[in-house]
Amino acid sequence: MKIFNLVDNGSAKYLQLAESVKQNIRMGKLLPGDPLPSVKAFSEDMGLNRHTIMKAFAELIAEGWVESQQRIGYSVGSKIPIEGSKTAAPKQQVHAKFDFRLIRAGTALSATPATHFTYNYSGGQPDLSKFPFNEFKRHMSSTLARPNIEQFSYGETKGVPELIQQIQTYLRKSRSITNRDIIITNGSQEALYIVAQLLLQKGEQVAVEALGYPPAMAVFKNAGANLAAIKQDVKGIIPEDLEYKILNGNIKLIYLTPLHQYPTTVTLPIARRMAVYQLASKYKIPIIEDDYDHEFHYRSQPLAPMASDDPQQLVIYLSTFSKVMFPGARIGILAVSDTLAKAIAEYRMMISHKGNVLMQLALAKWMESGGFERHLKRMTRIYMARRDHAIKFLEQLEVFDFICPDGGMALWVKLKNTSINTAILATQAKQHGIYLQHEKQYHTTPCNNQNNHLRIGFASMPEQKFSEGLSIVANLIAQNK
Ligand SMILES: Cc1ncc(COP(=O)(O)O)c(C=O)c1O
Structure with a gap:
């Protein structure tokens, strides 16, 4: 046979x-x-x-x-x-498929990404249709036309020197951050992950704002830490509550979003920043300053980051190009003391060796050519106009209370009718192709079902589309009465 x-x-x-x-x-x-x-x-x-x-x-x-x-x-x-x-x-x-014994879980992927909705009010979504892809392509091409073979290989894990130099200048001019080692990470998420792995162990606490950025919380918990939610009011985190929790807990790290508090958008005033810094210094606790949308500030010059006035270099400064460019670029920035930078670079070797050299070199060229700055100025103008429109339109709707944020890409609004649960409203909006983010997603520790706020991104859609979708939301709110 x-x-x-x-x-x-x-x-x-x-x-x-x-x-x-x-x-x-x-x-x-x-x-x-x-x-x-x-x-x-x-x-x-x-x-x-x-x-x-x-x-x-x-x-x-x-x-x-x-x-x-x-x-x-x-x-x-x-x-x-x-x-x-x-x-x-x-x-x-x-x-039968092999049944893996999973020790840890990651973050569940959303069944439908926000970008698939007709109206996407995700607070962190830039308008990618405005990104100058053609212009950027030229820098990609010229990088490939004359490849630096050594850089394209293994080695140097902190980032390509050309981009590090551009970023050093950029941080010095725009944020007064100097004398720091810079590491380019695969988005700030990778930076958060590495820092959490290096600085936390099981059972220790991270002080976080009562409302916070879920991917950061996931990283801290994954490192075995517990979250200590610090009370916040309309000005941001309350230093007295931070001290109380330091004295009565086991806090080893503080995570803050001082410029535009995530998700409430408020700017932490100077006096509170100083109070928090003094506590960190007194109790020897490092601070992660997540400055995720520094670029977009409309009222005046944004307050300089806490890292710009940090004689002890206890602030771990984090920023990202996900908003100015696009999240898929995966370019994050860490600006830290040289000793911490060494430990971070060594740890990163275990995860991914280094970042994407092609993207980094092209970005360095784009920054050097002045293209980056032009794009930034243009987008700031566009987003400011969109914010102003959003404010006017929401005022007309008369269903929300809110304050006008000085910067960022989102509004934090409270429903006037507090009997409506915003989680339910967000589910109803989904049926109409509308993506909304609601308060409950952001409570860093369990809350008493308090759920009256929405985080409404205004950056990703033109004015008319923004109003269209929110008119539908306003109708849903009316039907819920
Ligand atoms: C608080 C906060 N941190 C960081 C980021 C950026 O993350 P990444 O650089 O990983 O894209 C965002 C983006 O939404 C954010 O809202």
Whole structure:
């Protein structure tokens, strides 16, 4: 009976024959030690020339499937751990999928990404249709036209020197951050992950704002830490509550979004920043300052980051290009003391060696050419106009209370009708192709079902579309009465 048939997978004939032999072994039709037909018999049976058969055997021997003994011929490798029967019918074997023992869980992926909705009010969504892809492509092309082979290889894990230099200048001019080591990370999320792994151990606490950024919370919990939610009011985190929780807990790290508190958008005033810094210094607790949308501030110059006035270098400064460019660029910035930078770079070696060199070099060129700054200015103008429109439109709707944020890409609004649960409203809005973010998503520790706020992103859609979708939301609110 002919048991070998070429496996037509598009490869060379001898590989197709080798694959057929392997399949027979895998299925148990051939057992370890079983003799195989001679080259001559194979050749006649399959109608292939001997050279092809010899090449197939050579391949099978090299991979360990087949052994060859002088004067005896070829046989199936004696050490192959295959169980089966010589008489096994050539039926398809059914395998139950391997059941992995998962020790940890990540963050559940959303069934429908925000970008798939007709109206996307995600607070962190930039308007990617305005990104100058063509202009950026030129910098990508010129990077590839004259590749720096050394940089494209392993080595240097902190980021390409050209981009680090551009970012050093940018941080110095725009945020007065100097004398720091810079590391380019795969988005600020990677930076958060590494810092949490380096600084936290099981059972310790991270002080976070009562309302906060869920991916950061996930990272702290993944490192084994518990969250200590610090009370906040309309000005942001309350330093007295922070001190109370430091004295009565085991806080080893503070995570803050001082410029535009996430998700409430308020700017932490100078006096509170100083109070928090003094507490951090007194109790020797580092601060992560997540400055995720520093670029977009409309009222005046944004307050300089806490990292700009940090004589002890206890602030771990984090920023991102996800908003000015696009989240898929995966360019995050860490500005830290040299000793911490060394530890972070070494830890990063275990995860991903280094970042995407092509993207980094192209970005460095884009910054050097002035294109980045032009884009930034243009987007700031566009987003400011969108914010102003959003404010006016929401005032007309008369269903929300809110304050006008000085910057950022979102509004934090409270429903006037507090009997409506915004989680339910967000679910109803989904049926109309509208993506809304609601308060409950942001409570860093369980709350008493308080759920009256929405975070409404205004940056990603033109004014008219913004109003269209929110008119539908206003109707839903009216129906809920
Ligand atoms: C508070 C906060 N941190 C960081 C980021 C940026 O994350 P990444 O750089 O990983 O894209 C965002 C984006 O939404 C954010 O809202």
